[in-house]
Amino acid sequence: YYNDNTIVYYNGKFLKASEANTDLYGQSLHYGYSVFEGIKSYETNEGTQIFKAQEHYDRLRRSAELLHIPFEYSTQELIDLTYELLERNQFTNAYIRPLVVCSPNMSLSKGKESHLILLAWEWSNGYLGDKMKVMTSTFQRPNPQAFLIEAKVCGHYVNSILACQEAKDNGYDEAILLDEKGYVAESSGANIFYEKEGELFTPAKGSILPGITRSVVIDICKELEIPVHEKFFTPEEMRGADAAFFCGTAAEIVALDSMDNVRFAKEWDESLCSLIQKSYKNKVVGKSINEFKNKIEENA
Numbered sequence: 504y505y506n507d508n509t510i511v512y513y514n515g516k517f518l519k520a521s522e523a524n525t526d527l528y529g530q531s532l533h534y535g536y537s538v539f540e541g542i543k544s545y546e547t548n549e550g551t552q553i554f555k556a557q558e559h560y561d562r563l564r565r566s567a568e569l570l571h572i573p574f575e576y577s578t579q580e581l582i583d584l585t586y587e588l589l590e591r592n593q594f595t596n597a598y599i600r601p602l603v604v605c606s607p608n609m610s611l612s613k614g615k616e617s618h619l620i621l622l623a624w625e626w627s628n629g630y631l632g633d634k635m636k637v638m639t640s641t642f643q644r645p646n647p648q649a650f651l652i653e654a655k656v657c658g659h660y661v662n663s664i665l666a667c668q669e670a671k672d673n674g675y676d677e678a679i680l681l682d683e684k685g686y687v688a689e690s691s692g693a694n695i696f697y698e699k700e701g702e703l704f705t706p707a708k709g710s711i712l713p714g715i716t717r718s719v720v721i722d723i724c725k726e727l728e729i730p731v732h733e734k735f736f737t738p739e740e741m742r743g744a745d746a747a748f749f750c751g752t753a754a755e756i757v758a759l760d761s762m763d764n765v766r767f768a769k770e771w772d773e774s775l776c777s778l779i780q781k782s783y784k785n786k787v788v789g790k791s792i793n794e795f796k797n798k799i800e801e802n803a
């Protein structure tokens with residue numbers, strides 16, 4: 504992720520990653536009491552652009568607010584700092600990781616002081632592979648009554664690590680976690696969509712992180728005039744789908760091959776999901792998706 508020349512932003516200044524240090528006596532390190540974001544920048548015709556920067560930083564500020572973490576930066580300041588970080592490191596297609604940590608304080612009362620950390624690394628390919636085999640996890644998503652599930656809290660990700668590792672130990676690529684009622688919620692770090700008879704479905708809000716990519720996909724469906732529904736559904740319903748994908752800033756749109764060893768019915772390249780994947784690739788670099796709209800009309 505970094506080398507001797509990597510620059511990070513920490514405690515109000517830009518410095519070398521190798522020269523940054525953190526406090527051993529903080530609530531973030533001890534209790535996972537910190538919030539973060541995962542953002543991507545892309546090389547476009549207008550130079551390097553951070554995709555959905557405003558939405559990500561609004562969510563970061565909202566996550567901090569929900570956790571009562573004092574955080575003074577405005578969205579615009581955060582965006583400006585991030586462009587400066589990319590520029591200083593000469594990154595174009597990068598992954599950006601803002602993190603808000605609390606220290607020094609070891610109590611279980613709300614954070615008194617926070618620090619902003621901005622990291623980035625050059626990264627052009629999504630972290631998930633091509634056509635993944637996924638399993639329904641034995642781990643549930645955290646009960647929304649126990650956590651602020653719509654905040655992107657570091658501590659929540661222990662649940663993600665357990666589910667992801669369980670899937671890998673069983674020979675799968677990733678996990679699908681259910682909510683406490685047994686409905687499909689999301690993956691360890693991405694939202695889920697499936698296609699059935701020309702329509703798309705995604706889990707309704709409640710036990711998911713409502714992703715920024717998920718909203719982009721919903722907008723793409725509207726633009727392409729593909730009916731899209733947010734609803735609660737069971738793993739059985741999902742296994743009967745024509746095609747399915749995970750989506751997230753880092754994952755982008757990644758095809759699922761099978762769920763619990765049941766293959767999805769359609770070939771990926773013949774699915775509407777694959778057109779959405781291509782549309783997303785255009786969106787992140789600011790290109791139109793009209794060509795895919797025409798394709799759907801031709802096939803109709």
Ligand code: PMP
Binds near residue numbers: 692712752
């Ligand atoms: N769910 C979880 C648990 C995640 O970690 C992520 C990645 N941030 C997502 C969904 C997708 O969110 P986004 O599209 O905003 O990256």
